[in-house]
Amino acid sequence: MDVKKLLDARWSCRAFLPDQVPDDDLRAMFEIAQRTASWCNTQPWQVVVTRGEATRRFGRSLTEHARTHDPNPDLPMPAGYSGVYRDRRREAGFALYASLGIGREDKDRREVQRLRNFDFFDAPHVAVITTDREQGTYGAIDCGGYVANLVHAATSMGIASIPQAAIALHSDHVLSYLRLPEDRLVVCGVSFGYADTDHPVNGFRTTRADADGAVTFLD
Numbered sequence: 001m002d003v004k005k006l007l008d009a010r011w012s013c014r015a016f017l018p019d020q021v022p023d024d025d026l027r028a029m030f031e032i033a034q035r036t037a038s039w040c041n042t043q044p045w046q047v048v049v050t051r052g053e054a055t056r057r058f059g060r061s062l063t064e065h066a067r068t069h070d071p072n073p074d075l076p077m078p079a080g081y082s083g084v085y086r087d088r089r090r091e092a093g094f095a096l097y098a099s100l101g102i103g104r105e106d107k108d109r110r111e112v113q114r115l116r117n118f119d120f121f122d123a124p125h126v127a128v129i130t131t132d133r134e135q136g137t138y139g140a141i142d143c144g145g146y147v148a149n150l151v152h153a154a155t156s157m158g159i160a161s162i163p164q165a166a167i168a169l170h171s172d173h174v175l176s177y178l179r180l181p182e183d184r185l186v187v188c189g190v191s192f193g194y195a196d197t198d199h200p201v202n203g204f205r206t207t208r209a210d211a212d213g214a215v216t217f218l219d
Contacts, residue, residue, distance in 0.1 A: 006152055012206075013160035013191075014096075014116070015199035016123040020052055021192070025157055026125075032153035036146040044132040044139035045146045045187075048178050055126055058177060059119035065173040066118045074171040074185035075140060084209075092206045099204040117166035123191035128167065128174060130184040143187045150190055160195035163188055 021029075030047070038044060050058055071077070081089050102109045120126045129147060131139040147163050154161045167174060167189035174186050195202055 006156055010152055010155040011160075011202075012162040013123075013193075013195045014121045014162060014201045015196040016121055016160065016191070016193040017196050018122070018124055019194050020124045021159055021194075025159070029150065029153045029157060029159065030127075032156075033146055033150035036142070036149045038142035038145070039135075039138050042132070042135060042139070042142070044135045045143045046130050046132075046184060048128045048130075048180070050126050052124055055120060055124055058126065061177055062167070062170060062173060063115055063118040065170055067115060069170065069173070071169040072172045073168050074175075075168065075187065077165075077169070084213075088209075095204045095206065096201070099200050101200075117164055118170075120164070120189070120191035121162065123162075124193040125191070126167070127190045127192065128178060129187045129190065130180060131187050133183045133185050140185070140187055147188060147190060151192075154192050158194075159192055161190055161192035163190050 026049070030049070034043075036043070036045075097104070097110070097113070100109075100113065102113065127150070129143050131143045133139075135142075151161045151163060165188050168186045171186035174180075175182075175184065
């Protein structure tokens with residue numbers, strides 16, 4: 001099993017074709033992700049997956065809400081980005097906007113691109129991942145492992161995807177729209193489908209630090 005090739009092949013898609021993923025492939029993708037490890041095997045994730053017109057209706061509703069309401073996430077968002085984290089975030093942002101020809105001072109086009117998050121970049125599907133409120137931080141961590149396995153399962157099947165914390169910025173609306181119970185917390189969304197490889201936004205890739213920048217070995 002060449003895990004490295006699979007991880008190297010995955011990238012975040014921001015322009016999709018309208019074609020839906022066949023039901024058999026959908027089920028297979030989520031069955032693979034279901035093998036994710038979790039603390040005490042609690043498997044705290046629950047997932048709502050939309051198809052086709054249900055995705056478009058949800059996207060229109062969420063976009064309008066995001067346009068007119070302040071964020072109200074279930075989970076705390078980053079308080080800030082400093083040092084190398086700020087540098088990495090800027091590098092990714094600059095590459096994204098450069099791929100679209102959007103200048104740093106072009107606030108109108110930047111706002112249009114920001115709102116694209118909430119229509120899932122025209123993906124035919126979005127998976128909304130929620131965690132069990134009672135399990136707190138570690139439930140959310142387990143869901144992060146689930147998301148990683150889900151997007152790599154998708155990649156292995158030729159399905160493009162993008163994990164989106166932006167969707168969780170408006171958790172109140174997401175929970176209400178999807179009629180989810182109060183014991184669920186929105187972690188993120190994963191938009192997925194088939195990539196529009198002709199779109200310039202899909203031409204850039206983010207970089208990664210090497211292991212020495214993240215791992216300390218002790219003898």
